[in-house]
Amino acid sequence: CIWTCGSSHNRRASQSAQAQADLVKEDTSRTQYCREMSNSQRSNERRRNGRPLVASFLLSLALPMMLAMMLATVLVEADPVLPRHCKGTVKHVHLAVGRDPTSQMTVSFTSKWAYPDVRAPLGGILYGTSEPDMSSFVAEQEFPLTYNTTLPLERWGHYYAPFQHHFTISDLQPNTTYYFLPVVGSREAGDDALFEHAKHVHNKHHNTQGDADEGSPPENITAENQIINEQQINEQVEGFNRRHRMLTPPAYDGHEKDCVAPHKLRSFRTAPVTDPNMPVAFAIxxxxxxxxxxxxxxxxxRDHKDDYDAAFLIGDIAYTGADERKWETFFDFFDDHSPFDQLPLMIATxxxxxxxxxxxxxxxRGYEHRWRMPRVKPAELGVFEGPDGRLNMDAAPYPMPYEWGNAYYSFKYGSAHIIVISAYSNMDPGSTQYDWLVEELHSVDRTITPWLLITMHVPMYNTYDLHHHDLQIVAAREHIQPLLIEHRAxxxxxxxxxAYQRTSNIVEDAVKDPRGPVHITIGAGGRACSAPFVNITAEPWIEQRDATMYGYGKFHIYNSTDAAWVWIPTIESDRHSFNYVKKRDDVHIPSVKDDGAWIKNQYFLN
Ligand SMILES: [Fe+2]
Known part of the structure; x- marks a missing residue:
């Protein structure tokens, strides 16, 4: 982040009394921040310096048994990335709308770690419109996905991703609540056995009708714990955890929390019929x-889940740093806290x-394997001829060879047409994405879906002193923006x-124009950083800005002409309570904790 931890005493001599008082406050925050930073640096140093000591200490031990035991203890304790091992159960359930959200929902989940000698289980979903009536069943049609790779430091070893199952349930009714129960079973036993198994689990745990026949477990379905050799897997997981130390900042550590019950019954609601006046709301x-x-x-x-029809997560999802185990801790985190096993979550690169x-x-790879958006076509993922090792994330190359799949796609929901753009795929005129976008924009019928919403990771206009020269932003402003203005997004x-930022209705070069789109930056979901403003006074096209609060936003469409945008800050930053300005350490701007705007659909302006 942008603070430097040095002295500011020289500056203070010429300040007014008020400014001095402000500076005292600022310095208190800064001192606390710097103390935390230096503590964290010291502890990192201790860890770095401690490694040779630990190693030589261990090497000096004579008894191999003791050495092995101590090594195992030290390494397991030092490794905060411990994906949760839930024996033989479905986990990491998450939803996305299908191509037609009124009749389709995609359910994704993971099952087993896909070690080389582990057979892929067969997944299935039992579903229905009420808890007692769950008579529909779909077994997965495609083989579950997996991939393997070397972890970022070779000594961490090789990683096998768990099996990723993706189902699209079709033929659903609009605006209807469905209950569903995901299950896994033996692929050899087949669809019918898995269906019987699912009905058995449902009858045992959920069928509240007194005369329900629980039946006995079918003979030929291997129960979940028997799909693979659990003992063998346990040994592999323990060995895996012992081998893989993690030295980067800790991820969410939920490995000791309870697993989600294998019979957990979830529900989702399909989209209402597409209609120009259909009210819908999205969390963003x-x-x-x-x-x-x-x-x-x-x-x-999650606590306001019923207020939303779907949620959009606009890129920078799990922050794995290419340590693929962190996708699992990320979904463990979702299992513990999120509503996205019941509320569809639509992602962007x-x-x-x-x-x-x-x-x-x-x-x-993780982005494409672990999610399933309403894709136009299967992904075309090329190899990238760039520098080895971890990419410098602040200067991502452009373009990257990623077309279709979860990269860019669209769907209609109620009165809205949503287009998700991949800023990391090619956006230049003549590229696959550009040509698709042109066609897609021409297909939008504003008499049916009067609202045209766009999600794309990078902001085209930005009041903060970061990322102004990203190649993706330059390309988006040059090539994508004219299309969005022309089509009245x-x-x-x-x-x-x-941070948070809301602009006026603007067109190119941030010129105010009521026919132009409103740009919202809503990137303070959880990743900490304190971005400074470029200017003390907000640019004329800025309606509101703040970099001190974490949170998200709600876009609520009331009818074809009126909607509301509400910023929902949830907790103050751990870094500072004031906004700062580039190269002006003597200035701080109060935190803003409230913002919203009534949005008139500017498509209907002349
Ligand atoms: Fe980013």
């Missing part, structure tokens, strides 16, 4: 991660989702800057 957040403050964001959405793999040139939601 960027740069979430799995940090302490991320919990406040997702819990707030961010720079931290690129995850160039250290053993090759693959990119966006209403709102452009972005993240990337870990």
């Amino acid at each position: 957040v960027g740069d979430l991660g799995q940090f302490e403050h991320s919990q406040y964001t997702v819990r707030h959405i 961010g720079n931290h989702d690129i995850e160039k793999q250290p053993n090759g040139r693959e990119i966006f 209403n709102m452009i939601f972005s993240g990337h800057i870990h």
Whole structure:
């Protein structure tokens, strides 16, 4: 982040009394911040300096047994990245709307770690419109996905991702609540056995009708614990955890929390019919991660889940740093705190989702494997001929070879047409994404979906002193913006800057024009950083800005002409309570904790 931890005494001599009082406050925050930073640096140093000592201490031990036991203890304790091992159960359940959200919902989940000799289980979903009546069943049609890679430091070893199951349930009724029960079973036993197994689990745990016949477990379905050799897996997981130390900042650590019950019954609601006056509401957040403050964001959405039809997460999702185990801790975190096993979550590419793999040139693997958006076509993921190791995330190359799949897509929901753009795929005229976007924009029928909403990780306009020269931002402003202005997009939601910002209706070069879109930056979902303003006085196109609060936003459409944007800050920053300005340490600007705007649909202006 941007504070430097030095002395500011020289400046203070010429300040007024008020300014001095302000500076005392500022210095208190700064001192606390710097103390925390230096403590953290010291503890990192201790850890770094401690390693040779620990190593030589261990080497000096004579008894191999003792050495092995101590090594195991030290390494397990030193490794905060411990994905939760839930024996034989479905976990990490999350939803996304299908191509037609009125009739389709995609359910994704993970099952087993996919070690080389582990057979892939078969997934299925039992569902129905009420708890007692769950008679519909769909078994997965495609083989579950997995991938393996080397962890960022080779000594951490090789990583096998768990099996990722994706189902799209179709033929649903609009605006209807469905209950669903995801299950996994033996692939060899087949669909019918899995269906019987699912009915058995449902009858045992959820069928509240007194005369329900629980039946006995079918003979030929291997119960979940028997799908694979649990003992073997346990040994592998323990060995895996022992081998893989993690030296980067801790991820969410929920490995000792309870697993989600395998018979947990969830529900979702399908989209209402597409209609120009259909009210709908979306929760919108960027740069979430799995940090302490991320919990406040997702819990707030969870506690108000019924206020939303869907949520958008606009890139920089799990902050794995290409340590693929962190996708699992991220979804463990979701299992514990989020509503996204019941509320569809629609994602977009961010720079931290690129995850160039250290053993090759693959990119966006976790992003593509672990999610399933309403894709136009299966992903085309190329290899990236760039620098080895971890990419410098603040200067991501452009463009990256990633087309279709979860990169860019669209869907209609109620009175809105939503287009998700990938700022990390090619956006230049003539590129696959650009041509698709042109066609997609022409297909939007504002008499049916009068609201046109865009999500894209990078903000085109930015009051903060960060990321002004990102190649993605330059390309988006030059190539994508004219299309969005021409087609009268209403709102452009972005993240990337870990702060909040709302602009006026603007067109190119931030010229105010009531026909132009409103740009919202909502990147303070959980990843901490204190961005300074470029200017003391907000630019004329800025309506509100703040970099001191974590949170998210709500876009609530009332009818074809009126909507409301509400910023929902959830907790104060741990860094400072004032906004700062580039190169002006003597200035601080009060925190803002409230913002919202009534949005008139400018498509209907002349
Ligand atoms: Fe970002």
